[in-house]
Amino acid sequence: MRQRIITAVFFVIAVIGGVFGGPLPLFLLVTAIALGCLWELQGLLMPGERTFRRYAGAAAGYLPVLIFGGCLIWPGAQGDHFTAAALTLGAAAGAMLLLLGAELFLESETPFQNIGAVLTGALYVGLPLALLLSIATPGGAYNPHRVFGLLWLVWTNDTMAYFTGTWFGKNKLYERISPKKTWEGTIGGVLGTLLMAWVLSQYFSDYSASAWLALGAIASAIGTVGDLVESMLKRHAGVKDSGDLLPGHGGMLDRFDSFIFMLPFAWLAIWWLERVG
Numbered sequence: 001m002r003q004r005i006i007t008a009v010f011f012v013i014a015v016i017g018g019v020f021g022g023p024l025p026l027f028l029l030v031t032a033i034a035l036g037c038l039w040e041l042q043g044l045l046m047p048g049e050r051t052f053r054r055y056a057g058a059a060a061g062y063l064p065v066l067i068f069g070g071c072l073i074w075p076g077a078q079g080d081h082f083t084a085a086a087l088t089l090g091a092a093a094g095a096m097l098l099l100l101g102a103e104l105f106l107e108s109e110t111p112f113q114n115i116g117a118v119l120t121g122a123l124y125v126g127l128p129l130a131l132l133l134s135i136a137t138p139g140g141a142y143n144p145h146r147v148f149g150l151l152w153l154v155w156t157n158d159t160m161a162y163f164t165g166t167w168f169g170k171n172k173l174y175e176r177i178s179p180k181k182t183w184e185g186t187i188g189g190v191l192g193t194l195l196m197a198w199v200l201s202q203y204f205s206d207y208s209a210s211a212w213l214a215l216g217a218i219a220s221a222i223g224t225v226g227d228l229v230e231s232m233l234k235r236h237a238g239v240k241d242s243g244d245l246l247p248g249h250g251g252m253l254d255r256f257d258s259f260i261f262m263l264p265f266a267w268l269a270i271w272w273l274e275r276v277g
Contacts (some may be wrong), residue, residue, distance in 0.1 A: 226261020
């Protein structure tokens with residue numbers, strides 16, 4: 001328990017410092033999260049694989065973060081999301097062709113399965129975290145409030161779901177995939193997250209209370225699905241934790257699965273809110 005608490009304290013300090021420190025600290029924070037999650041994900045998709053494919057999968061998945069990060073920290077490029085998106089598509093196409101060519105020389109019996117694992121990393125981790133960098137620069141100006149708000153909503157959902165499920169949980173949510181999750185815990189997570197969304201609306205004036213509540217609903221509902229998806233991946237690999245990068249807490253993907261999964265939906269909601277008010 002002591003190790004778990006110590007890790008949690010340093011973890012929270014690092015995350016808050018990265019978010020509020022400015023564009024470069026946020027980029028470095030997201031880079032650390034992305035590389036950790038991608039390395040663990042490739043291990044789940046290709047158990048026992050520690051060769052070229054796992055490194056290539058992590059590197060290819062990181063490309064969207066690298067490109068959007070460049071537009072975040074490069075002087076005069078902040079908020080240039082169109083260029084970042086175009087470069088990401090071009091880099092993704094190039095990486096895919098290079099990896100297909102590499103499979104010829106590696107003489108794998110499952111080349112397209114290997115490529116699928118690489119694509120999963122880019123779509124499941126790299127692109128959502130790249131969208132987080134886009135969320136941080138509305139109109140080209142760095143704004144940490146929305147990033148912090150989304151993080152806090154997901155953490156609230158995870159915490160409230162855990163304690164509510166522990167104290168009152170009886171009815172299993174999806175026992176085949178995650179035996180410990182209950183409907184009571186899920187409902188507790190939703191209610192706690194909506195309450196936190198209202199609290200955030202009182203301090204961060206980026207959006208109205210109703211808009212923050214909508215983001216809270218996305219963080220809770222979609223985040224829960226993301227948690228179940230990661231549980232499915234771990235069952236596929238036959239492991240309890242995605243890794244051991246965070247002592248007492250498991251892997252990086254264990255901590256950010258819900259957050260990463262809901263980011264594309266949050267990005268779409270924010271895009272809509274900025275246009276319709």
